[in-house]
Amino acid sequence: MSWLTQIGAVTWLNLRTIPQRLGSSAVAIVGIAGVVIVFVAVLSMAEGFYAAMRGAGSADRALVMRSGASDEMTSGLGGPETDIIKQAPGIVRADQGALASAELFVIIDVPKRTTLTPANVPMRGIEPSTFQVRREARIVEGRMLQFGTNEIIVGRAAERQFAGLSVGSQVRSGQIVWTVVGVFDTGGSVSETEIWCDARVLQGAYRRGNSYQSVLARLESPASYNAFKDWLTANPQVNVSVRPEVEYYTAQSITLTNLIRTVGFGIATLMGIGAVFGAVLTMYTAVATRTREIATLRALGFNTFSVVVSVLAEALGLAAIGGVIGGIVAYVAFNGYQTSTMNWQTFSQVAFAFAVTPALLVQGLVYALVMGLIGGLLPAIRAARLPISAALREL
Amino acid sequence: MKYLPLVWRSLWRRKIRTIFTLLSIFVAFLLFGLLMTIRAAFSFGVDLAGLDRLMVIHKINIIMPLPIAYQGRLQTVPGVESVTHNTWFGGFFREPSNFFATIAVEPEPYFGMYPEVHLPPEQMKAWLADRQGAVVGIDLADRFGWKIGDRIPIQATIYPHKTTGNTWQFNLVGTYDGEPGVDKTNFFFRYDYLDEGRQIGEGLVGWYVVKIADASRSLQMAASFDEMFANSPAETRTTTEKGFIDGFAKQIGDIGSIMIAILVAVLFTILLVVGNTMAQAVRERTSELAVLKTLGFSDGKILTLVLVESLLIAVVGGGAGLLLSWAVVHFVGDPTNGLLPIFVLPGRDLVVGIVLMGLVGILAGLLPATSAMRIKITDALRKA
Numbered sequence: 088m089s090w091l092t093q094i095g096a097v098t099w100l101n102l103r104t105i106p107q108r109l110g111s112s113a114v115a116i117v118g119i120a121g122v123v124i125v126f127v128a129v130l131s132m133a134e135g136f137y138a139a140m141r142g143a144g145s146a147d148r149a150l151v152m153r154s155g156a157s158d159e160m161t162s163g164l165g166g167p168e169t170d171i172i173k174q175a176p177g178i179v180r181a182d183q184g185a186l187a188s189a190e191l192f193v194i195i196d197v198p199k200r201t202t203l204t205p206a207n208v209p210m211r212g213i214e215p216s217t218f219q220v221r222r223e224a225r226i227v228e229g230r231m232l233q234f235g236t237n238e239i240i241v242g243r244a245a246e247r248q249f250a251g252l253s254v255g256s257q258v259r260s261g262q263i264v265w266t267v268v269g270v271f272d273t274g275g276s277v278s279e280t281e282i283w284c285d286a287r288v289l290q291g292a293y294r295r296g297n298s299y300q301s302v303l304a305r306l307e308s309p310a311s312y313n314a315f316k317d318w319l320t321a322n323p324q325v326n327v328s329v330r331p332e333v334e335y336y337t338a339q340s341i342t343l344t345n346l347i348r349t350v351g352f353g354i355a356t357l358m359g360i361g362a363v364f365g366a367v368l369t370m371y372t373a374v375a376t377r378t379r380e381i382a383t384l385r386a387l388g389f390n391t392f393s394v395v396v397s398v399l400a401e402a403l404g405l406a407a408i409g410g411v412i413g414g415i416v417a418y419v420a421f422n423g424y425q426t427s428t429m430n431w432q433t434f435s436q437v438a439f440a441f442a443v444t445p446a447l448l449v450q451g452l453v454y455a456l457v458m459g460l461i462g463g464l465l466p467a468i469r470a471a472r473l474p475i476s477a478a479l480r481e482l
Numbered sequence: 483m484k485y486l487p488l489v490w491r492s493l494w495r496r497k498i499r500t501i502f503t504l505l506s507i508f509v510a511f512l513l514f515g516l517l518m519t520i521r522a523a524f525s526f527g528v529d530l531a532g533l534d535r536l537m538v539i540h541k542i543n544i545i546m547p548l549p550i551a552y553q554g555r556l557q558t559v560p561g562v563e564s565v566t567h568n569t570w571f572g573g574f575f576r577e578p579s580n581f582f583a584t585i586a587v588e589p590e591p592y593f594g595m596y597p598e599v600h601l602p603p604e605q606m607k608a609w610l611a612d613r614q615g616a617v618v619g620i621d622l623a624d625r626f627g628w629k630i631g632d633r634i635p636i637q638a639t640i641y642p643h644k645t646t647g648n649t650w651q652f653n654l655v656g657t658y659d660g661e662p663g664v665d666k667t668n669f670f671f672r673y674d675y676l677d678e679g680r681q682i683g684e685g686l687v688g689w690y691v692v693k694i695a696d697a698s699r700s701l702q703m704a705a706s707f708d709e710m711f712a713n714s715p716a717e718t719r720t721t722t723e724k725g726f727i728d729g730f731a732k733q734i735g736d737i738g739s740i741m742i743a744i745l746v747a748v749l750f751t752i753l754l755v756v757g758n759t760m761a762q763a764v765r766e767r768t769s770e771l772a773v774l775k776t777l778g779f780s781d782g783k784i785l786t787l788v789l790v791e792s793l794l795i796a797v798v799g800g801g802a803g804l805l806l807s808w809a810v811v812h813f814v815g816d817p818t819n820g821l822l823p824i825f826v827l828p829g830r831d832l833v834v835g836i837v838l839m840g841l842v843g844i845l846a847g848l849l850p851a852t853s854a855m856r857i858k859i860t861d862a863l864r865k866a
Contacts, residue, residue, distance in 0.1 A: 110761070114754045121747045129744075155648035157578045160545070161639040163682070194543050204732045207543065261542040261717055293546065294715070338578075350520065354513065358748060361509035364502045365755045371498060372762060428735040434545075436733065 093389050097397035100380065101373070102404065108373055115369035115402075116409040118362040119458055123413025123451040125358055128421045129351030130450075131443040133344045136428070139439035140340035142276035144333030146309045148220065151302040151319065154328045158339065159192035159301045160433040166297035168325050175318045177311030178304045181219065187304035188217045191289045194435045195260050195282065197249040199427070206427075208249055209435040210239075212286030212299075220305045221273065229254040229269030234285045240269040242279035244438035248427045252282070263292045277336065280427065280438040303332065339432045359458055366462025370402050374470040381470055382478035391471040398467035399460065406459020410452040417451070418443045485783075489791050492767065500795065503759045507799030507842070508806075510752040511835060515807020517741040518831040523822035524737040527663050531724040534697040535595065536704055538690035539726075541717035547686035548716050555710065561695050561703060566591035567687035569673060573636040573650065575626060582622055584636060584669040585688075586676040589617075595691055598661045605630070605656030613675050615655035619666030621815070623657045630654055636669070641680040650679065662826050691723070749842065756846035760792045764850040771854050772862035785855040792847030793840065800839035804832065 105112050151172050156162030164172070169189035179186040191212035196205040215234055218224055232238035241252045251258060258265040265284065273279050286299065306312060309331075316329040374381070381394055422443035430437045493500050538556065540546035547569075556565045566588050573584035589609050593601050601609075601617060609615040618628065628634065632654045642648050652671055660666060677684055694703050704720035711718045721729070731737075764771070771784060779787075808827050816825040 111758050114751075114758045117754055118751045121751045125744050125747060155637065155639060155642060157572075157574070157581075157639045161572050163640075194545055196543055199732070201736075202732050204729050206733045261540075262713075293542070354517070354744060357509055357513050357516075361506050361513075361748070361752070364506040364509065365751065368499060368502050368506075368755065368759060371502075426735060429733045 090390060090393060093393040094396045097384060097389060097393050098400045100384075101377070101397045101401045104377065105401070108369075108376060111369045111372045112405055115362075115366045115405045115462070116412065118365035119406050119409030119455050120413035120416065122355060122358045122362045122458065123410050123455050124417045124420075126351065126355035126454060127414060127417035127443060127447050127451045128441070129347065129354065130447055131417070131421055131441045132426075133347035133351065134444055134447060135439045135442035136347065136437065137340050137344045138442055139275065139277045139437060140336045140430075141333065142274060143278050144331070144336040145221075145223070146331070146333060147306050148332040149304050149306055149312055149315055150330050150332050150335050151304065151327050152300070152330075154326045156328070158432045159190075160194075160435070162192075162300045164189070164299045164302065164325075164327070166299065168327070169299050169302050171322065171324050172302045172304070172319065172327065175304070175315050175322075177306050177315035177318075179307055183216065185304070186216055186219050187302050188214045188220045189286065189299040189302050190214070190217070191286050191293070191295060192300045192433075193289065193293055194433075195258070197245075197252065197258065197282075200248055200250045203250060206249065207429070207435045208245060208282060209280060209433070210282045210284065210289070212289035213283050214286055217283070217303075220303055221278070222305075223276075224271055224273045224278070226269045227272045229267075232268055232284065235288070236285070237263060237265050237288060238268045239265045239282050239284040240271050241267055241282050242438075243270055243272050244275075244279035244425070244427070245282060245436075246270050247425060248280070248436070248438045258282075261292070275440070277430075277437050277439070280436055339430060342431050343428070355454070359454065363458050363462045366402060366406065366459060367465055369405070370398060370463050370466035371469070373401060374398060374466045378473060378478045382473055382475045385473070385475050386479065395467045395471045398470050399463045402459045402463025402467075403456055404459075406455045406462070407452070409459075410455025413455065414448045414451050418448065485787060485790075489787060489794065492763070492787075493791055493794065495767070496763070499759060499763070503756055503795055504799040504802075506752055506755045507796055507839075508803040510748050511800040511803030511839065512807045513748055513803075514745060514835050514838070515804050515811065515827055515831075517745055518835075519807070519811050519825060519827045520822070521738045521741040522828050522831070523816075523825050524734060525731050526727050527665060527824045528724060528727045528731060531722075531727050532693075532697075533700060533722055533724055534694055535723040536692045536694060536700060536707070536720050537723050537726045538692060538707055538718050538720045540689075541708075541719045544689060546716070547683060547688060548690065548718065550685050550687050552690060552711065552716075552718075553687075556690060556692055556707065559703070559706060559710070561699060563693040563695050564591060564595060565690055565692050566595055567673070567690050568592070569676060569686075569688040571636075571641065571671075571676065572639040573669070574639070575634070575636060578637075580626070582667050582669055583665075584671070586673040587670050588673055589670075592670065593658075595693055599658055599664055600660055601656055601658040608655040609672070612653055612655055613672060614651060614653050616652040616669060616671040617656035617658055618654065618669045619664075620657050620659050621666040622669060623654075625667070628654055630656065641676065641683060643679045644681055645679075663824055665824055692720075749838065753842055753846055756792060756795065756842060757849065759795075760788065760847050760850040761853075763791070764788060764854045767854075768857060768862045771857050772859045775857065775859050776863075781855045784857075785851045788851035788854045789844060789847045792850070793843035796839045796843030796846065800835070800842070804835045804839075808832070 152162035153164055173185040173187045193210050194207040195210040197208040199206045232240050246252045252267055254267055256267050306315060319327055319329050421441045424441040427436050427438040540548055553565050569586040571584040571586055574581045609617060634652045634654055636650050638648050638650055643650050700722050707720045708718050811827045816822045
């Protein structure tokens with residue numbers, strides 16, 4: 088008999104007898120599935136957050152802030168400065184002038200829907216050119232705000248996560264009352280957590296005089312970036328730092344994404360170790376209950392290698408079942424789950440959806456198989472080393 | 483007690499199995515300790531926040547500054563013990579990633595307001611003598627290897643300096659320590675240095691902290707402050723410090739529930755593993771247990787023997803895991819480099835952990851123990 092058929096025969100024997108050991112097999116499966124659920128769920132949080140932040144940036148846009156400012160919140164640019172910035176080369180120009188939007192970025196307290204406690208919702212003062220700079224933005228409900236009034240439009244995610252932001256409602260902040268007239272969509276990115284209003288009205292409301300915080304410019308092409316940046320940094324009239332928008336948002340997401348990933352991997356590794364111990368126990372039980380069968384096979388001339396493979400195959404089989412169950416549960420329970428957290432750079436809210444990506448599911452399954460492999464190794468060796476005579480006498 | 487050797491022997495009947503069961507429980511409680519620490523870290527020391535301290539912030543949001551003149555007006559309100567102000571500076575050291583809380587304070591009033599934060603008196607004296615002086619938490623000093631006497635350049639993100647641009651120079655004159663749960667990663671410097679050096683924002687402060695004589699009157703006091711500044715250009719919103727920190731933690735999201743959900747999954751799995759092991763241990767020993775019964779062991783005694791065995795596994799494995807998690811938290815500390823300033827395993831959670839160990843031990847042993855108790859001597863002996 089070739090060794091391949093030997094392996095096949097012994098493995099089939101193992102797999103056929105699983106139902107007799109349903110209890111302990113179930114323990115291994117549940118253990119591994121649990122690890123995979125936690126692993127995929129936690130990492131899908133990081134994935135979703137990262138996607139929302141990164142999606143806000145576009146390759147042909149550049150963000151100008153005061154030199155030294157780490158984010159829009161801490162930046163400040165005088166009105167005359169923003170006029171100079173808009174003259175920089177490389178910006179797309181349309182009939183009404185350069186497609187660059189001087190903006191204010193502040194936070195406003197709005198209660199979270201789930202807890203009804205105040206949350207720092209980002210509020211952006213925009214200019215009429217904003218929608219031409221951010222081509223992905225469009226109004227999906229109500230209408231565009233009228234410049235010069237206290238009207239605001241809210242991002243789709245903001246409307247969903249925070250209370251009292253539906254079209255028609257009024258938002259009281261300090262002595263100002265804002266009226267929501269529309270809801271906008273930016274393709275699921277972090278901008279959808281924002282509330283937009285007229286920058287000039289916001290200047291008055293937050294006592295900012297004629298000042299802004301950033302200028303977002305739409306460039307002719309990503310290649311125009313260098314010329315744009317060089318002109319601004321060389322210009323003595325302004326003291327600014329220029330960044331590609333994508334880079335800005337990626338940098339903003341790093342802290343939290345890394346934190347979630349570190350914690351997620353840490354928890355998953357520790358849980359994985361626990362699950363491996365569970366798998367080892369299960370496989371030892373499997374080997375122990377079949378001591379006589381294995382010894383008989385060996386006495387009949389089956390080689391030790393096929394015995395090792397058969398035990399490993401069983402362990403991997405259980406792990407695969409666990410991995411698939413875990414992946415399915417994680418996908419069904421968490422994919423698309425909407426939540427919001429705080430962006431640690433600007434202390435403002437970011438709404439995002441858990442993203443269970445195919446890559447994550449594959450990682451989860453691979454992790455499950457690794458756990459199964461490690462869990463099966465020791466018992467497999469033990470099975471192969473059973474002294475035939477003693478094993479046959481056992482029981 | 484005299485049956486302990488018997489329990490001990492049956493535990494080691496299958497060495498490998500017992501060892502792996504112990505290890506599973508060990509890992510589970512190691513996780514328990516670490517997750518509870520993370521949970522506590524995300525509550526930002528809310529347990530230490532005083533109910534007799536009120537936070538007065540701008541009504542629109544905390545990023546809006548308040549005039550410094552409010553300090554005098556707050557001080558005149560009956561029932562107010564002391565008032566001090568803090569201003570968020572938003573600085574970093576060399577790289578933006580070296581971020582920590584940089585706050586401009588009034589040295590003596592600040593440390594008077596927070597008795598749980600300790601600064602040696604001679605360092606306070608040195609600070610009062612040096613306008614550019616700064617004091618930092620011991621954890622922050624450790625992170626960058628700073629020593630007293632060091633000159634530390636900090637990059638400003640909000641307030642450029644009138645003459646030195648984005649770089650502000652500080653002399654490290656002291657390091658503060660504090661009771662467990664105190665954030666030891668802050669960088670404090672003098673407000674007068676900030677106010678005379680900054681290009682914008684002169685005469686403005688971030689928020690006020692007010693200590694009141696009677697904590698039970700905090701709500702009325704808060705309302706009276708807000709009334710005092712109503713209809714002024716800078717209206718205020720006053721909350722207790724506890725309420726403020728709680729609100730801040732809630733903004734990050736419900737980390738606590740996520741941690742508990744993970745723990746439930748972990749503990750459930752462990753329960754299955756231990757329960758399964760115990761069930762098997764009992765199954766294997768059917769004939770031995772029958773012999774014990776023949777020798778006169780009562781049903782209750784058999785039940786206790788098996789329960790003690792599973793309890794022993796849970797407590798030994800779980801205890802070791804909890805101890806290690808405590809050691810890791812205590813000696814290694816925050817792995818994120820300052821993102822989680824308060825990184826301690828609360829004593830309350832240690833107690834919860836011990837109770838959980840007992841529960842896991844008893845629940846896992848309950849079914850096998852009852853089945854052991856119900857063994858019929860005649861059947862069991864015949865089978866063997």
